[in-house]
Amino acid sequence: MPVGLSVHNIETLEQMQKKKNTTNNNVDNSYRSAEDLAEAAEIVSSLQPQPPFYKRLYTKWISIYTKHSFLILVICAILLAYAYPPLGAEYLQPQITATWIAVIFIFILAGMGIKTEEFAKAFQRIYFNIFVQLYNFGIVSGIVYGFSRFMVWTTALPQSLADGMVICASLPITVNMVLVLTKASGGEEAR
Secondary structure, three states, rough: OOOOOOHHHHHHHHHHHHHHHHHHHHHOOHHOOOOHHHHHHHHHHHHHHOOHHHHHHHHHHHHHHOHHHHHHHHHHHHHHHHHHOOOHHHHHHHHHHHHHHHHHHHHHHHHHHHHHHHHHHHOOOHHHHHHHHHHHHHHHHHHHHHHHHHHHHOOOHHHHHHHHHHHHHOOOOOHHHHHHHHHHHOOOOOO
8 A cells, every 4th residue: 555545535536537447448548538537636635635734834834925025024124123122223233224324225235126128118218307396396296385385375384394294295205215115016117
């Protein structure tokens, strides 16, 4: 008896063999019906031993992690910061690491990942890129500026909040976050 076969599986195989022999006495084995092949495939798959539970759990976790690694790592960083705040506030020297080293590191990694062909494509669409920049920093900022001045004139907003709205509308997202989010979503970083 081969390893991994139970008595029930062997009896099932014998019953299928008898059924096949009685129904297909005159038919060559090369002309089996699709139903017989499906039954045989089902039996063979049931005879194969299942991997242990911990291996199935490990492969499932790896597939989830590879699909959502960025989100999982962000959550882990937040939980670590919540559990032990002095690690980031004191020991990692955020005034140096967050403002200088992290930005340099992100730019180096992003630059190494961009293909030169992508730069060529981006330069071919120079008018589109100019339009996007003018729209984001000219038109949107102008609309927010006009809206904030109107709200100050009607005394619906205090001057300080209106100035904050104009500043936020005029500033871009930080370059490092743009690169990280564009790469994570599969976008083209050169454009």
